[in-house]
Amino acid sequence: MTYTIPVELTSSPKPKPAHHNQAFGTVFTDHMFILDYDAEQGWHDPRIVPYQPIQLDPAAKVFHYGQTVFEGLKAYLTEDRRILMFRPNKNIERLNLSNRRLSIPDLDEELVLEALKQIVLVDRDWIPSEPGTSLYIRPFVIATEPVLGVAPSLQYKFMIILSVVGSYYAEGINPVGIYVEPKYVRAVVGGVGNAKTAGNYAAGLKAQDEATAKGYSQVLWLDGVHRKYIEEVGSMNVFFKLGDTVVTPALNGSILDGVTRSSVIQLLQHWGIPVEERAISIDEIIEAHRSGTLVEAFGTGTAAVISPIGSLEWQDEKLVIGQGVTGELSSRVYDAITGIQRGILEDPFGWVIELPLADAAKHS
Incomplete structure (x- = not known):
């Protein structure tokens, strides 16, 4: 199906940053995509317009009941000036899974993909070319019906904005210290932990603030029932290399099905490295550290791709992992995924989508 998306180009282009070592999510491009919903018309009026504030009624349900979901993915400029997006279909699928959990009407996934392509092409001159840089893409849905009543909204906006982002690691991927959270709970099975929603x-x-005050970069979340099974690290999925096997928490309904998580699992299997998706207790990790079988640990997510874990603190005991340096597997995974994303390495999985330059010309 062919979708026609009207484009209103800005009359006041913003100055592009002189360099791309920007703080994440602080520099936005010239345009945005908007799609409206109401109960009578469904999703309608797709359009690309100049980046601008949006006007909402103070009673809009998003402010009072938190009915909102979002996604995050990236576009890359290759050395030969091609534009690539990394696994956008996975993000779009997950966006609708989040919509269903939050009682938001499904989006047409083909229209969303076309909108992603077209907004990136409109602002293609913003895509940075330096190693480690990219154009971050943030699709999101908000409930806009101005009614104070606890029920699903009858009106929504779906929008896409773009942000120029520099290398997540200014000086290479360095291990971070992690505080194992003993008090607060991130999610429980049956809740919204497997949806990408603001709440x-x-x-x-709060837990992140307290971990930061203790000198740690992130928290390691335990399950909300037994308070012993590992779930996520910060807002990332987490992996542990125990001996020759890599293990990661199974998707149990409270853990986000990360696109980078899925990519890492496929990559490890492609390399013949054993991978297990299962319940992992903090006690198992402590014991593995004491026995010397805990070789590496790392988080995975869109922003950083790989975030090596150099230490964990649990019940006043600090566990240094891999002598506190980035492990061989962490580096190998990072280099492989970023190489595929930027078109430097072969993509045996069909992960990247190339935006046709012929389409770019019509947005000039």
């Missing part, structure tokens, strides 16, 4: 992130801010 999940707001619920983690």
Whole structure:
């Protein structure tokens, strides 16, 4: 199906940053995509317009009941000036899974993919070319019906904005210290932990503040029932190399099905490295550290791709992992995924989508 998306180009282009070592999510491009929903018309009026504030009624349900979901993915500029997106279909699938959990109407996934392509092509001159840089893409849905009543909204906006992002690691991928959270809970099975919704992130801010005050970069979340099974690290999925096997928490309904997580599992299997998706207790990790079988640990996510874990603190005991340096597997995974994303390495999985330059010309 062919979708026609009207484009209103800005009359006041912003100055592009002189360099791309920007703080994540602080520099936005010239345009945005908007799609409206109401109960009578369904999703309608797709359009690309100049980046601008949006006007909402103070009673809009998103402010009062948190009915909102979002995604995050990236576009890359290759050395030969091709534009690539990494696994956008996976993000779009997950966006609708989050929609269903939050009682938001499904989006047409083909239309969303076309909108992603077209907004990136409109602002293609913003895509940075330096190693480690990219154009971050943030699709999101908000409930806009101005009614104070606890029920699903009858009106929504779906939007896409773009942000120029520099290398997540200014000086290479270095291991971070992690505080194992003993008090706060991120999510429980049956809740919204497997949806990408704002409340999940707001619920983690207090624990993150306290971990930061203790000198740690992130928290390692334990399950909300037994308080012993590992779930995520910060807002990332987490992996442990125990001996020759890599293990990661199974998707149990409270863990986000990360696109990078899925990519890492496929990559490891492609390399013949054993991977297990199962319940992992903090006690098992402590014992593995004491026995010397805990070789590496790392988080995975869109922003950083790989975030090596150099130490864990649990019940006043600090566990240094891999002598506190980035492990061989962490580096290998990072180099492989970023190489595929930027078109430097072969993509045996069909992960990247190339945006046709012929389409770019019509947006000039």
